[in-house]
Amino acid sequence: MMPTLFPRLGLLSLFCLLAACQTFEDGDKRLYEQSNRLFEESLQQTQAKALPPPSVQAALIPPLSVDGSSAVSGPRFDVVANDMPAREFFLSLMDNAGQNLLVHPAVTGNITFSLRNVTLEEVLAAVRDSYGYDYRRTSYGYQIQANTAVTRTYDLNYLNLQRQGMTDTRVSSGQVTTATTPTPVQAEPRPTRPPAPSTPVSC
Secondary structure, eight states: HHHHHHHHHHHHHHHHHHHHHHOOOOHHHHHHHHOOOOOOOHHHHHHHHHHHHHHHHHSOOOOOOOOOOSOOOOOEEEEEEEEHHHHHHHHHHHHHHHHOOOEEETTTTEEEEEEEEEEEHHHHHHHHHOOOOEEEEEETEEEESSEEEOOOOOOOOOOOOOOOOOOOOOOOOOOOOOOOOOOOOOOOOOOOOOOOOOOOOOO
16 A cells, blocks of 8 residues: 555645646636736826815915016016116116116116016026126115115024033053052141351450
């Protein structure tokens, strides 16, 4: 009975090993198709996503411009000035652009240049870069400032720290030292000078 049992067990184990090594092409195909189908569905859902309502879109911050141009828009016009007094130039800009401009009393000098198809903000930036008349946007429009040095004070909110450090370095020359207990030192009396001999004085 024993000699026939071993070959049967060997044949059975051989069949089990072959069955375990078999590849399931059907299962691999189904898995691949299912993953492709799920990917396509998620892609379609992403593309078909509804945009937010117009009220939400209006409340969103506008995207930053990559070229660094100003986000302020307005009517575009041509500007030509030939040796024109600065105060008159800025007041004529106010008339053409339809914006409020407040010109500082110390604004003096003459302006000469020509710009085409520009907004008010672009003209003010060009004048600032060329002639130094800085401007500031305010709630009432624009304030044109004189070409002078400006001092500004900024409050910085930072931690008030004070740093202290101490180093202690001790160098030993490699000598062996022994510590001894000091013996008390007694003070010796000072030697006194013998008295000078007295000499008789005769008169």
